[in-house]
Amino acid sequence: MANSCHKAKTFFGTCQTIYNVFSNSTKRWTVLLNYIDDLTLKSLSATRWESHVESVKAIITQIPQIKEALTQLSEVCEDGKVCRDAKSLIDGEFSSFEFILSLVIWYEILFKINLVSKKFQSKDMLLDVAIQSLDGLVTFFDNYRETGFDKAIIEAKKIAETIDVEPEFPVKRVSCRKKQFDENPNTEREQQSAKEKFKTDYFLVLVDMALSQLKTRFEQMKHFETIFGFMFDASKLYYLDDDLLKTSCLDLEIALTYEKDSDIDGDDLFRELQSLQKMLPKGAYEGAKPWTSLEIMEFTKKLDIFPNILLAYEILLTVPVTVASAERSFSKLKLLKSYLRNTMSQDRLNGLAIISIENRFLSNVDYDKMIEVFASKNARRHHFR
Structure with a gap:
């Protein structure tokens, strides 16, 4: 998303510049601390993009204080370059309604992504829960694409009032050129207002990019659901009839087969699951919270008579939801x-x-x-x- 358009790239460059202006000197950092109370500015992480929400949050919740700190810094700092950077931020981004609107949009997007990402990285995350969370995130972006822009403008106008910024989009001068006689005029594009151009060239680009990437990941998750879906919880397993249960077991055998070797036997797994259906306690499949795949595996391990079921659940529970732990190891x-x-x-x-x-x-x-x-x-x- 951040590399999908020029404005997105410059936005995060601005966030990092604001942090660098204050962080490169203890005296300048003291000036910042004199104006803010709660959140300090955060540097952008090079590896964990969802952590950018902390940097955006520190700016969006304290725009008036940061602007006052920049004003003070531009007046008292002896370094000419720092004075110039502070002054350019005051006259540029902190006087731009587009930058304020970008803060609102990015904070909303990153906050939702960060919630799901942290949930994915938990040690007890299960594949079926991950699919539900990812499905909910895709639904959020679908709805946000339709109604999010108007809501973001309302929120940005409230923030703009606190720093005396006019809630207007800058109108750029359109360069006139001579058109060829056979050229088809792009009248719809030419008649767009500055607000509509910002929405089509920036907001919709970000959201569409997020949706395309999430749906790609969601397709991978759905593929795993078609293989292991009947084992996700006790209610799905208990109420499955024999024909569907046998078909699912044979499909699982095919999925876990490499060349001529298979991890499980589909027919044996089917017979073991039939027996397990009768041995499950009533509370495992009834009620608001049926047993999860982890609880079923623990129950099977205690019985110690279903080798194929135990192996199938071990494979299911070792399918990684994310690669965050592996990436941190390499870091x-x-x-x-x-x-x-x-x-x-x-x-x-x-x-x-x-x-x-x-x-x-x-x-x-x-x-x-x-x-x-x-x-x-x-x-x-x-x-x-």
Whole structure:
């Protein structure tokens, strides 16, 4: 979305510039803190785009205070470049209704995406819950495309009043050129107002890009649902008739087959699920909260008589909803292998990476005992003559 049009690129460049003006000096940061109370400005993350909502939130909720801080900075700062940057922000973006409207639009978009993204990254996230969340996000963008622009203008006008900005779109001078005799005039495009151009060239581009990317991800999730959908919860599994249950088991066998080897046997899985349907307690499939796939697997593990069911649920629960944890593991490398550690061996790098990635286990490690074991194994006795 951020690279889909020029205005989106410059918007986040402006957000980073506002942060850099204050953060590059402790004195300038003190000037900012004299005007704001709650949220400090945040730098844009290079890897986690949904975290941009923190930067946008800090600006949109404190526009009058930040504008006053920039005004003060442009008057008292001794650095000419900083004075020029602060003054250009005051006369440019902080006096532009388009920038305020962009803040409202991006904050609404990023806030919704951030909610779903954080939910996806939870350790107990299940595939069926992820599909529901993604479906809800797609529905939000469909509705936001129709009604979001008008609501964003109303919200932007309220913010513009607090900093004395006229809620108007700048009208650019249209360059006149001589048209050819056989040229078809684009009268509809030429007659668009500045507001309509902003909507078609910026707002709709962002939302359409978000929808296309989300629907691509949603198609992948739907593919998994066609394979494992009958195992998502106890209510779906219990009320499935024998014909559909057998068809689903055979389809699952085909999906988990590579060349001539298959992880499960479809016929055996069907017979095991028939028995499991009769053994499930009544509370597992009735009521507002039926058992999840994780609870069914735990129940199956206690019985210890359904090997195909247990293996199928293990595969289902290990399908990754996101790759956030893997990406964070690789992000540790730039903290470990820096320019000051160029000569680090591969074994040492692997060891430090594992320690950093699995740091939650280190809190339960007895270091004194480890040191004693290490010292006893490496003790050397030399006899000197």
